[in-house]
Amino acid sequence: MGYAYGTEEWESAYRGLVEERLDRVDKPYVMGSPEWVASFEKLVQDDDHYKEVAKTWEGTVVIHILPKPEIGLNCDIYELMDLWHGDCRSIKLVPGDIAEEADFILTGEYERWESVVKGELDVVKAMMQGKIKLKGSLPKIVRYVKASKRLVDLAAQVDTQFHTDMEEEKRAEYSNWFDGFCSSFRIN
Amino acid sequence: MAYDRSLAFEYNNPTKIIFGENSLKELGPEVDRLGCAKALIVTDKGITKAGLVAKAKDALDYRYAGVYDHCVQDSDFHLVNEGAAYALEIGADILISVGGGSVIDTAKGMAVVMKEGGKLQDYDGIQMLSRPQTPHLVVPTTAGTGSEVTWAAVIKDRDRNIKMLICDYHIIPNTAILDPLMVAGLSMELTASTGMDALTHAIEAVHASESQPVSDAMAFQSIRMITEYLPQCIKDGSDLYARGQQQLAATMAGIAFSNAQVGLVHAMSHSLGAIFGVPHGLANSILLPHVMLYNLEECAPRYKSIALAMGLPVNQISDAEAGKAAAEAVWKLTRELKIPQKLSETGITEEGLLEAATLAMSDGTILYNPRMVTDEKELMELFQAAW
Numbered sequence: 103m104g105y106a107y108g109t110e111e112w113e114s115a116y117r118g119l120v121e122e123r124l125d126r127v128d129k130p131y132v133m134g135s136p137e138w139v140a141s142f143e144k145l146v147q148d149d150d151h152y153k154e155v156a157k158t159w160e161g162t163v164v165i166h167i168l169p170k171p172e173i174g175l176n177c178d179i180y181e182l183m184d185l186w187h188g189d190c191r192s193i194k195l196v197p198g199d200i201a202e203e204a205d206f207i208l209t210g211e212y213e214r215w216e217s218v219v220k221g222e223l224d225v226v227k228a229m230m231q232g233k234i235k236l237k238g239s240l241p242k243i244v245r246y247v248k249a250s251k252r253l254v255d256l257a258a259q260v261d262t263q264f265h266t267d268m269e270e271e272k273r274a275e276y277s278n279w280f281d282g283f284c285s286s287f288r289i290n
Numbered sequence: 291m292a293y294d295r296s297l298a299f300e301y302n303n304p305t306k307i308i309f310g311e312n313s314l315k316e317l318g319p320e321v322d323r324l325g326c327a328k329a330l331i332v333t334d335k336g337i338t339k340a341g342l343v344a345k346a347k348d349a350l351d352y353r354y355a356g357v358y359d360h361c362v363q364d365s366d367f368h369l370v371n372e373g374a375a376y377a378l379e380i381g382a383d384i385l386i387s388v389g390g391g392s393v394i395d396t397a398k399g400m401a402v403v404m405k406e407g408g409k410l411q412d413y414d415g416i417q418m419l420s421r422p423q424t425p426h427l428v429v430p431t432t433a434g435t436g437s438e439v440t441w442a443a444v445i446k447d448r449d450r451n452i453k454m455l456i457c458d459y460h461i462i463p464n465t466a467i468l469d470p471l472m473v474a475g476l477s478m479e480l481t482a483s484t485g486m487d488a489l490t491h492a493i494e495a496v497h498a499s500e501s502q503p504v505s506d507a508m509a510f511q512s513i514r515m516i517t518e519y520l521p522q523c524i525k526d527g528s529d530l531y532a533r534g535q536q537q538l539a540a541t542m543a544g545i546a547f548s549n550a551q552v553g554l555v556h557a558m559s560h561s562l563g564a565i566f567g568v569p570h571g572l573a574n575s576i577l578l579p580h581v582m583l584y585n586l587e588e589c590a591p592r593y594k595s596i597a598l599a600m601g602l603p604v605n606q607i608s609d610a611e612a613g614k615a616a617a618e619a620v621w622k623l624t625r626e627l628k629i630p631q632k633l634s635e636t637g638i639t640e641e642g643l644l645e646a647a648t649l650a651m652s653d654g655t656i657l658y659n660p661r662m663v664t665d666e667k668e669l670m671e672l673f674q675a676a677w
Contacts, residue, residue: 229416232417235418238415240654241652244651244652
């Protein structure tokens, strides 16, 4: 059955799993994994530059990575960023129906997000070219472009393992684990 | 004027363009080519009164299914949703927009609601659509907006008093029919202000941060044609050759900015339109030379190329001096066209400028200005200079 999102049980199990994986899993972390998301969360929470440029920001943002079975990514990844007045309250993986309620949703293929994290693709340009779709108010995003860019810079600082660079055996092993994780936490 | 080694771009221009006197007769065959059978004309009452809707209806013949003529300057969500509901009610499968920018943008929004359902407000975002929308064929009756070939629709949200910018490749019209006879009756005032709108599109496409060689080709040719033929359109509105050249220039400027984007002039004029209802072309016309001078330090070589395209003798002077000459030439042109030179002539209040400056900071186009705007104060200085 798995854990039901929104319950204390889900939250406790999720945080426990993240802590356990941060201890156990070697870096670099696979992009979009719970440990990768937690590392990103810490970087944002500790970043004074982000706090300054986002000090009046209010709203939740979801990074949505579309599934790509060819590289072992079988389910959608929704990273929910709860951001408020320069604080990063949390960044975590959530189920799709929860993600849909966010103020902003940025959706793209895995390769696009990989390019963004590698610093090869400007996220604003990607939105304009349709490589990443934005659901939400453009005027609000425009006022916080510096904050958006800072988030991308911080994501680039996470020691990242990309699915596309993984050896086949390791990728299959991770894929199996991640499918089980999604099922347990009803992520998909 | 050189391009960076890091130049990387995408160019998208899917609209079929049909040009020529009497090209309106292609309307029916184009509907057939797009696999459609029941056409709804989207327009406004002024266009209907001018007899242009009757011409389009004749050209459509048996494919004509009805007309929605409630469009107004600065289209809004309510009209888009109402128009789409009417289109669905009569079973229309293609939209024919006959009009200027507001009419075309209304039809772009209607095409989305007809295909996707719900209300246009549900599609607030960028590139959210994932499939072709209801076919849309455009017959422009002004020569300036370029909306017949662009991926953007500006729709007013009257509740929040802002102009929403909806951008998506899937709202680019399928076909544009540019018939000089459809703009022959345009008033001198509208010819001038919409013509300056086109010049603003071309110049902003050149200085925008996403400018690139292919869009530049369109933009510079557009600048050459507007400089030569817009004054002639004012001198003799019945000169169909000049009218046609101006029409083409406006469409080419539209293609240019749809790829290269626009900058600060548009951010500021969108705000003036939203708050004070200043016509878009007029606001652009007044603000353009001021923004060129503001941007000069960032893109003087590009402005020298613009000066050359305008036929100015600037080969022997510095890029910065040539840039100033280009801005002066824009002022000279607007004086020749006899359109307002200052914002104070447009009926807006000086007290409202701060609100406009604040709103302009949220406009998506500001991201593409070559000189980064740091705060509202800079915009206030520009607004006051144009006041």
